[in-house]
Amino acid sequence: MVLRYALSPMKELWEQRTTLEKWLQVEIAVMQAYEDLGVIPKGTTDQAKRNATIDMELFREYENQTDHEVIAFVKMATSKMGAEARFFHYGLTSSDVIDTALSLTLVSACDILLNQMKELLTSLWKLALEHKYTLTIGRTHGVHAEPTTFGLKVLNWYAEAKRNYERLVLAKEQISFGKISGAVGNYANVPPEVENLALEKLGLKPSPVSSQIVNRDHHAFLIMTLALIASGIERMATEIRHLQKTEVLEVQEPFKEGQKGSSAMPHKQNPILCERLCGLSRIMRSFVSTAIENNILWHERDISHSSAERYTLPDATQTLYYMLVKSQYLVENLVVYKENMVKNMNTTHGLIYSQRLMLALIDKGLSRNEAYDLVQSLSLRCWQTKEDLRELAKKSLSILTEEEIDMVFDPNYYLKHVDEIYKRFEGECTK
């Protein structure tokens, strides 16, 4: 992982110590399951919990000795135990512990991400509300189309973020599976009841048929979801980069405290955060193919997924967490230049209303062709001479009154259904 993009608490989740703690959690849950089933003496688990050791130095020492992570872990964990050590890791295969603990870690990662997505949703909703009626030009192909509101743009981001939130809830469910089923998934040395009880304690479901591990389609689904969430952030960041271009300048990403006004080049506010988010989204996207390829393991498992996952799982979750944190900062502090939005809407001197003008003429009884010819000739003149189309219309189209013409050029026409769109989301965001 790139250190500068590793933020707490996601960062700590991927530290080795945390991994060993999750392993211990699994071992203890299995022990308790055996105890509940009467296989091992009452009280064993409590004693084991009290005496269990997590000591990174010891772990590294044992790892060097044994060249086997799980054996080193068991030695370390039981180093201060008494008789209860006998029942530690009882009947288990390394993968039972590692893969179940990995699910615990990924569930925690999902929780961290979901929390942060909630924050982002709240900020987006606030911004959308603030600019519900802030007129701006809608652009298709980068070219002015029709007026809309800046709030609707933000609401579109919000709606996608909400879909993504729900997708992540699903992905979390899909990763909430463990397995305590032995070397090839046949429960040879540990009965399904232990799996059921232990996983229940851990908040996981049993993988209904496992090989040595939990199948990697679960993990691939998660990674794909994270990449999709990232692309939503990239879409927003791309929009802001566009709107921050010198000729447009409708929004700016926040500058740091005290930064404003300090420069001899006040125009040179660069959307570097948004650009960074776009670059990171490319990275997020790149994890997907690896995640899908990891699903195609040989027979009851090969370990080729493991080296790949050392990159993809910590990097994907940490990178997305960084993106979400920064996105929220961005949305919360976005600088919006309403006056430039209005100014830009007039870049074409009224041409964006030419179709409405034509419709107004048709309403007055002109044929479509007549109306088209009239408006076309005015439009071309407007385009070539930069004269205002409204003024040209007023001068040339006596069939329409000044008021009627003013109505044609009234951008508020485009706001008439904004309330209705917002209503679809009301009640959702109360924070």
Add this chain to the structure above:
Amino acid sequence: MVLRYALSPMKELWEQRTTLEKWLQVEIAVMQAYEDLGVIPKGTTDQAKRNATIDMELFREYENQTDHEVIAFVKMATSKMGAEARFFHYGLTSSDVIDTALSLTLVSACDILLNQMKELLTSLWKLALEHKYTLTIGRTHGVHAEPTTFGLKVLNWYAEAKRNYERLVLAKEQISFGKISGAVGNYANVPPEVENLALEKLGLKPSPVSSQIVNRDHHAFLIMTLALIASGIERMATEIRHLQKTEVLEVQEPFKEGQKGSSAMPHKQNPILCERLCGLSRIMRSFVSTAIENNILWHERDISHSSAERYTLPDATQTLYYMLVKSQYLVENLVVYKENMVKNMNTTHGLIYSQRLMLALIDKGLSRNEAYDLVQSLSLRCWQTKEDLRELAKKSLSILTEEEIDMVFDPNYYLKHVDEIYKRFEGECTK
């Protein structure tokens, strides 16, 4: 699309004629909505339906004239209409029609895929049942680990396919969105009520905030799901390729009718169908990055996704359909060599039971170290001389009776929880 992999009915779904029919379906639904709302005269829609024309030659002629697909479509569709033509495409933007119709097509594609997945699930379940107790060696890292059953392998495929079925149901839901909201999604020329009514008739939900189009995260989710499904098939095909290797020969993919016995090289049955499925899965995987990139459009839309989707959407759905059809054929007709499974299980002359032997000695009171040393020396001899470990044990380990040793080497030990695993799926598959 590669013609040889295009199968009915998915193939027809992507023909231009079908597209125009879906467009017409959308136009008629919108008309009906206007009629229901009293905006246009009662009966208009029925008349339009009766008089609507789909004529590919006419369409191509108009397309050449206008260089605009939707205008050409409207001209063609209304070419035999009377007054009702006035209300055809009323207040609509091209994208309202195209994008809503695309969702209809994708929903149909999902239905075709879901049906075929059901067939596959049924075949997998049947095969899993048939081989519930068929002993085979479980392999990790390609190396013999512990006995398991071939049925469990198949059940693992089944369980993944079932997860994938449910994922596709979700993806279908996620693509069941249309939009009738105008050039930039502000309902300037068509009220939200029309969208509501029209989409309801079409079985779609309104995109809660649309730009000119339905946001592409919906489509990306679908494509990702299809790629994941394909990877499940690739996993199964890879397993079969492994099991069909000359030295293993536990299964063979079906040979065509009359093919068997016809060759002078009877051993040279190549798993070419499975290999083909693996290659196609690579293709499926490659669509994902494009699908995610397509989400990042500029402002209220740019059309860069469109050229890309001309490849990805028809190719992804058709290729997966081909894969599913062929997979079902494969599963339905798979040749299984139970006797080779038993034979291969003995490749290591009993070494796969060495751990159980050690545990048996421990149960008899030996210390872990003593037991380990004893078994290790026998195991090494077995490995080097190819003598049978069971016989060696009987000769050397007088602490265990012959019966006890036979129990250690009884593969049925590994079947004890098979029923319980299968029970998790019972009641699901009744077909």
Add this chain to the structure above:
Amino acid sequence: MVLRYALSPMKELWEQRTTLEKWLQVEIAVMQAYEDLGVIPKGTTDQAKRNATIDMELFREYENQTDHEVIAFVKMATSKMGAEARFFHYGLTSSDVIDTALSLTLVSACDILLNQMKELLTSLWKLALEHKYTLTIGRTHGVHAEPTTFGLKVLNWYAEAKRNYERLVLAKEQISFGKISGAVGNYANVPPEVENLALEKLGLKPSPVSSQIVNRDHHAFLIMTLALIASGIERMATEIRHLQKTEVLEVQEPFKEGQKGSSAMPHKQNPILCERLCGLSRIMRSFVSTAIENNILWHERDISHSSAERYTLPDATQTLYYMLVKSQYLVENLVVYKENMVKNMNTTHGLIYSQRLMLALIDKGLSRNEAYDLVQSLSLRCWQTKEDLRELAKKSLSILTEEEIDMVFDPNYYLKHVDEIYKRFEGECTK
């Protein structure tokens, strides 16, 4: 392949008839090699050439009978031959023919692409020359930085296209390998001399060690190169899309004949061609992972690459060819609005010269801090009031003469090394 993007002559290259012709070419070359080595009677090859048949109907008939493409081909090709048929396909494995012919096809594809790249290079050079001194603002992060020339932008595209041309020359060399070495590459039934002679006739080199096929790293290198070329086009298309935005309007992609002036919305010229090119580049990019995965075949070959290549090879070469043809049209007919470039350069009212202003003050003896403070205060005023920085400077900075100030604000300062940059490419483009 998507039909609308399939252009001649690349399209014909991938038709089945062409494939069979290439197969025949390989068979004849091998025959000639045997004849040259005295293995088969003199004159056999000439006779075979004269009597060889390519008849698609016959081929399909035989294919249906045999379910084997190469056997059907041999039957068709020899259907009108006499005794010489005996030596047709003599000692060959199907893959010898198919894979060698595939290299021939890919070499032809490279030639078509290289020719088109030459055309594009010529057009780019012409456009670069035309706008060598056309002043425009250089933008970093989408924000105005320093003046540069539009010609330099184009020259940058040209320089990348030239690198890509050279890369494609390399890739063509790397794909110019065939193999006539039998089922597993050991020349069991055909001696290396035949391979040498036959491939020489075909303009190919022998793969120094082949398996059943030419290793797929060769093909992957080609596909990667094509994707890289596409990304260069995407970069150019992205720039044009930016420059065509309503607020910028420095260039426009060509509109079709007669299209100009015909619309009532003259501002709504959308860069749809550029957007299409961007979408297609995403597709080109997606072929790379498949191409690399195809390299990892099992043992002496498995056929998983084959289904995948039915998509990637025809689609990648045809799509890129389409992109190149359209790019050249784009460059050749690009509409450039020099006056808007000048206008936009002034968007910041002179702030882009603030650093030069500071340096001029330092040259006059002010300390860096003094100069900075002075310029900063002027800059802020300019930014806030939109007053022209040059005028503000003239009013406030008596230490500089008007002429000196005018020099600071002279964009021609940025042109001083343009000639030198262009000289690096002179002599290259004489067409």
Add this chain to the structure above:
Amino acid sequence: MVLRYALSPMKELWEQRTTLEKWLQVEIAVMQAYEDLGVIPKGTTDQAKRNATIDMELFREYENQTDHEVIAFVKMATSKMGAEARFFHYGLTSSDVIDTALSLTLVSACDILLNQMKELLTSLWKLALEHKYTLTIGRTHGVHAEPTTFGLKVLNWYAEAKRNYERLVLAKEQISFGKISGAVGNYANVPPEVENLALEKLGLKPSPVSSQIVNRDHHAFLIMTLALIASGIERMATEIRHLQKTEVLEVQEPFKEGQKGSSAMPHKQNPILCERLCGLSRIMRSFVSTAIENNILWHERDISHSSAERYTLPDATQTLYYMLVKSQYLVENLVVYKENMVKNMNTTHGLIYSQRLMLALIDKGLSRNEAYDLVQSLSLRCWQTKEDLRELAKKSLSILTEEEIDMVFDPNYYLKHVDEIYKRFEGECTK
């Protein structure tokens, strides 16, 4: 980067200290260029070199103060300089230093990789020589095809590795470009002569037209090449994994010192290194799409590539280096079981010679059909009864003598051209 896969000296190359050293190297080269051109006083550069400071603590302090890496670097580097500090970073833009230094780093990375590739080539050649005549079965589709030699397999890896070596030489050339051309590449504040001289000193060529940075097609070409090299390693590792399967056991990846014989499960040698290499190759592949996307920057540069490159460049070079080091260890210490190769060749009881048997009968004058029918019936019997085809032939085919039949079944037939293939590489590897 995943720490466990970061090996010296590649690891140190990517430490921040090394980056700052490369930056200093660029600054000094530029200074020297100015001095050579007489712009700054003689001796300045020497003095700067003597007084330049690299002090990580100081750097971090300044970075916290300024929030700008290059400013902090300049402050640190000049912190003990005298008057010469004036000419440090003279006329330069941050990107001039950063991007030129990045090329230096990547050139060094290429050198490290090339050296390691040479080692690998030597090991591969040695192994290929050792097993030049080691008979083994060639497999297509995982099914026995024809005998070949294990040496030829290795030689095939060698030949690909050699092509990859040459590709990396090319990629190194393509990344050996720097730029000292200012904020938008127009040499506004630094003349081209300085770039020429400085880059020459650094062993780089000037980017013929740069924007603010060296275009990212250079970097993409490198990353693609690294991914292709990795796929070659994956191909080899996949083959070894196949050959190490329990039923095949023709090779084994090396076990650690003292590991052999220590286990109670001597058969359970898992090819975990090869599996790890396969997983890492997936990661390498995933960098390509990001690298290509990074090429499409906006205008004269946006910084979106930068965050992405913080992952891809250090990770790709370090991961591949790890793969190369481990591959060499693997090849150098591979355990080869020649006797199992011979044993496996007989798995089909001689069926792999059935075609040669048929040809021998045809040579004796039988028609193709007669010969086919005879061989087919023997083959089927062999396949069904596991009788040896050679013995069956001796019993049934009196038309052939025992000696003739023995010749048909002589695997040495397949070795006849091995020498010739090896000769193509002689003289290359003398180490």
